[in-house]
Amino acid sequence: xxxxxxxxxxxxxxxxxxxxxxxxxxxxxxxxxxxxxxxxxxxxxxxxxxxxxxxxxxxxxxxxxxxxxxxxxxxxxxxxxxxxxxxxxxxxxxxxxxxxxxxxxxxxxxxxxxxxxxxxxxxxxxxxxxxxxxxxxxxxxxxxxxxxxxxxxxxxxxxxxxxxxxxxxxxx
Amino acid sequence: xxxxxxxxxxxxxxxxxxxxxxxxxxxxxxxxxxxxxxxxxxxxxxxxxxxxxxxxxxxxxxxxxxxxxxxxxxxxxxxxxxxxxxxxxxxxxxxxxxxxxxxxxxxxxxxxxxxxxxxxxxxxxxxxxxxxxxxxxxxxxxxxxxxxxxxxxxxxxxxxxxxxxxxxxxxx
Numbered sequence: 001x002x003x004x005x006x007x008x009x010x011x012x013x014x015x016x017x018x019x020x021x022x023x024x025x026x027x028x029x030x031x032x033x034x035x036x037x038x039x040x041x042x043x044x045x046x047x048x049x050x051x052x053x054x055x056x057x058x059x060x061x062x063x064x065x066x067x068x069x070x071x072x073x074x075x076x077x078x079x080x081x082x083x084x085x086x087x088x089x090x091x092x093x094x095x096x097x098x099x100x101x102x103x104x105x106x107x108x109x110x111x112x113x114x115x116x117x118x119x120x121x122x123x124x125x126x127x128x129x130x131x132x133x134x135x136x137x138x139x140x141x142x143x144x145x146x147x148x149x150x151x152x153x154x155x156x157x158x159x160x161x162x163x164x165x166x167x168x169x170x171x172x
Numbered sequence: 173x174x175x176x177x178x179x180x181x182x183x184x185x186x187x188x189x190x191x192x193x194x195x196x197x198x199x200x201x202x203x204x205x206x207x208x209x210x211x212x213x214x215x216x217x218x219x220x221x222x223x224x225x226x227x228x229x230x231x232x233x234x235x236x237x238x239x240x241x242x243x244x245x246x247x248x249x250x251x252x253x254x255x256x257x258x259x260x261x262x263x264x265x266x267x268x269x270x271x272x273x274x275x276x277x278x279x280x281x282x283x284x285x286x287x288x289x290x291x292x293x294x295x296x297x298x299x300x301x302x303x304x305x306x307x308x309x310x311x312x313x314x315x316x317x318x319x320x321x322x323x324x325x326x327x328x329x330x331x332x333x334x335x336x337x338x339x340x341x342x343x344x
Contacts, residue, residue: 042218042344043241049221049233049262054278061221061233061343069215090221090343098339101330106226110343158273167270171233171262171282172214 030135031146035120037137038065041086045069048171051092051108058089059110062168068121078131078164083121085166089114115143117152119166129153132165202307203318207292209309210237213258217241220343223264223280230261231282234340240293244342250303251336255293259340261286287315289324291338301325304337 029036044063051059064072068083091111098107116137123131134152136143143149156165201208216235223231236244240255263283270279288309295303306324308315315321328337 044218045215046218046233046235046260048282049231050267050282051223051231051264051280052278053280054274054276056278059221059223061218063218088218088343092223095222097331101327102226104226106224106228108223108225109340110220110222113344155273159269168281171260172285 027141030118030133030137030142030149031144032149033120033126033129033133033135035118035133035135036142037116037118037135037140038084038086038120041065041084041116041118042088044086046171047072047085048168050168052089053092056089056114057092058114059092059108060087060089061110062087072170077162077166079121079166081121081123081131085119085168087117087119087168089116114138119152119156130157130165132156199313202290202305202314202321203316204321205292205298205301205305205307207290207305207307208314209288209290209307209312210256210258210292213237213256213288213290214260216258218343219244219257220340222340224261225264228261228286229264230286231264231280232259232261233282234259249334249336249338251293251338253293253295253303257291257338257340259289259291261288286310291324291328302329302337304328 041063044065047062047064047069049059049061063086065084067080068085071077071079071083090113093109093111094105095107095109098109099105118135118137120133121131122133126133132153134149136148136152156167159165159167213235216237219234219236221231221233235258237256239252240257243249243251243255262285265281265283266277267279267281270281271277290307290309292305293303294305298305304325306321308320308324328339331337331339
């Protein structure tokens, strides 16, 4: 996809006053899409969990804002505009403490945070990428790599159309 | 530990009117502790994730009510009375769909729910088990096995005192 530098400027002028814009715009928003870390995302509701082995080797929780959760619970996809999904990834760590208690090597827990990925639905702003904008954040700062951010869309676009570019389904 | 059948009766008489008491008391509350599935727990905030291999072979999300979350975020343990922690476990499933997209065998996701475990802090009611009562639920019904429920306390009691019988720590 092509970059849309104007998106960043639009985001900055339309942000609510409560938005925590510390540092530069580059630190706060993703390249290509201009996606910021949504305020309060850590307190959002739980969608599901996953473990990615391989290069990531992480364990992750996936949360959604109210708009996304309503769509997921009602099974009404595609997601409406305003839906935001965040994926919190952590180092995949064997728990020596738990294994000692359980008497076998079986327990893997979340270690230090690795990164947070954010997916924002805005069918007009992100029309050229199926209605979704993407961002990745380490220690609260946007990863500045356009290559990484473009790979988000490239990968999510491989999902079946019914998934609406979201890997995770709601776990009851 | 000894059983406290009176606890079940106390729980039933002190439940708020909104509590979903369908079926018999035996189906709604755990043996030994009389712990019920707390209303709305699925919408609670996210504490962390884990994978238990071995006999469980599950992947799990751990959620907390507002009282528990406040204590966890502020790092103020032991947990105050009223804290409730729920652990939602799901079958640990390799995702063929994701692996095909990623081009390697790396993705494990949550399958069907296996069970929900609940830990309730009430330092008076559960004084003989360190202030915590336990329950396990399959398909919304309390597991009736006193042996299983007693094993909850036996295992959690092996944690260091500073953990206050809670395996999970808050993931930022």
